[in-house]
Amino acid sequence: MGRLFGTDGVRGVANADLTAELALGLSVAAAHVLAEVGTFEGHRPTAVVGRDPRASGEFLEAAVVAGLASAGVDVLRVGVLPTPGVAYLTGVLGADLGVMLSASHNAMPDNGIKFFARGGHKLADELEIRIESLYEEHNTGAPWARPTGSGVGRVTDYASGFDQYIAHLVGILPNRLDGLKVVLDEAHGAASRVSPEAFARAGAEIVTIGADPNGLNINDGCGSTHLGLLQAAVVEHGADLGIAHDGDADRCLAVDADGNEIDGDQILAVLALSMREAGQLRKDTVVGTVMSNLGFKIAMEREGIALVQTAVGDRYVLESMKAEGYALGGEQSGHVIVLDHATTGDGTLTGLMLAARIAATGRTLADLAGVMTRLPQILINVPDVDKSRVNTSAELAAAVTDAERELGATGRVLLRSSGTEPLVRVMVEAADIEQAKAVAGRLADVVKSALG
Known part of the structure; x- marks a missing residue:
């Protein structure tokens, strides 16, 4: 069996790759690994289960809940809620595990299953491997030993999770947002109710777009992957800033008063x-x-702040933060982790903290963001190549050395193989965009000839 878990849970086209049967089986396996069902007497485990508004989330949620309850796990069903909200409730309610059904920023036909361990933490590779192994063992061999009678799990709709999560978010802020006008693009996703409510309670005047989910329109031309509507709305309404989330609201991108990303x-x-x-x-x-x-690196050095860089993926950022005790980390894509208040990226929290900084300082977002100058960054995907040789090709290494010499201290080159496709990503930064394009194009040609 190929590895089911990717960089952020199990994901695929709902009802094709990600079926109800798979969701049920994985949930039973997760119950044995994370909730330790059947391992000691008197343990009555609990799980928190949430989802984004995708139509497929309805039947996948039913499958997950059925699997957990059949394994003897009591389920608190929180309904449509952002991924970080499910993680937060898993921790604060003392649940044994949490489950979120979402494919994040992916298009509507996709869906995914994310598991959280006790405390609301993402799973280590070792736990994912154990869940997969146990699932495969019982999927192809002996059936599960299941409880009966009073031993089966009970299912409860936990409606108060919505207010608990919002109170947590607003309670973190160092100051209110009175006087700020904010446009919120919810991507017709999981934060469509949460984010507007949180910003309103914090005192902001809000204009909301992309907040009418119908199960089919999530991420469709809106949200953090399509900023055009938000940029236009911020300018039209004369807002101080705009905030965009993705489908499960673990990301946040922003727009300043002039409509700039x-x-x-x-x-x-x-x-x-x-x-x-x-x-x-x-x-x-x-x-x-x-x-x-x-x-960003240059700005942090100038301000006397150290920058630790990890592999791409918020899970690697989080691992570094937890290992070394750092408080803040994130990605260019808008995954921002404030570890004192969240165990994963939280787009609503990030947007609130950004707005709070504007309100506290009286400065514009453009002024605050001006602490760094974003250098032009060109990314070219080179398909149909032997990505396994990206770090061993002498021809490619020589081309990279030449490029780095040409760019000097104000540019850099990064080549990395895709984790899921037969392609190599060529990224070049330079102070001049035309130079970045030229260098990236030459390197892409070398990748094709050396690794094709």
């Missing part, structure tokens, strides 16, 4: 300075990835 690196820069000023930026360090813009 503010990406995850810029948001991290603003929050890093704010948290250091408040004495909350432990070790004066922020965690990013190898894709963090060079302008």
Whole structure:
């Protein structure tokens, strides 16, 4: 069996790759691994289950709940709620595990299953492997030993989770948002009710778009992957800023008053300075990835803040933060983790903290984000190549060395193989966009000839 878990749970086309049978079986396996059902007497485990508004989430939620309850796990069903909300409730309610049904920023036909361990933490590779192995063992061999009678799990709709999560978000803020006008693009996703309610309770005047989910329109031309509607709305309504989430609201991108995009690196820069000023930026360090813009690194060095860079993926950012005790980390894509208040990226929390900084300082978002200059970044995907040789080809290594020599200290080159496709990603940054395009094009040609 190929590995089911990817970089963020199990994901695929709903009812094709990700079936009800798979969802049920994985949930039973997760109950044995994460909730330790059947391992000791008197243990009555609990799970928190939530989803985004995708139509397929309805039957997948039913399958997950059935699997957990059949294994003897009591289920608290929180309904449509952002991924970080499910993680938060898993921790605060003392549940043995949490389950979120979402394919994040993917198009509507896809869906996914994300599991959380006790405390609301993402799973380590070892736990994912154990769940997969146990699922495969019972899928092809002996059936599960299942409880009967009073031993089966009970299912409860936990409606108060919505208010608990919003109270948590608003309670974190150091100041209110009175006087700010904010446009929120909810991507017709999981934060369609949560985010507007949280911003309104915090005092902001809000304009909401992309907040009418019908099960079919999630991420469709809106949200953090399509900023055009938000940019136009911010300018039209004369707002101070715009906030965009993805389908499960673990991301946040922003738009300034002039309609300009503010990406995850810029948001991290603003929050890093704010948290250091408040004495909350432990070790004066922020965690990013190898894709963090060079302008972000230069700005942090200038401000006396260290930057630790990890592999691409918020799970690797989180691992570094937990291992070293850092407080802030994230990705260019808008996954921002504030570890004192969340165990995963939380788009609503990020947007609230960004707005709070604007309200507290009286400065515009453009001014605050101006702490860093985003250098032009060109990314070319080179398909149908032998990606396994990207780090061993002498021809490619020589081309990279030449490119780095040409770019000097104000540019950089990054080649990395895709984790899911037979392609190599060529990324080049430079102070001049035309130079970046030229160098990236030449490197892409070398990748084709050397690895094709």
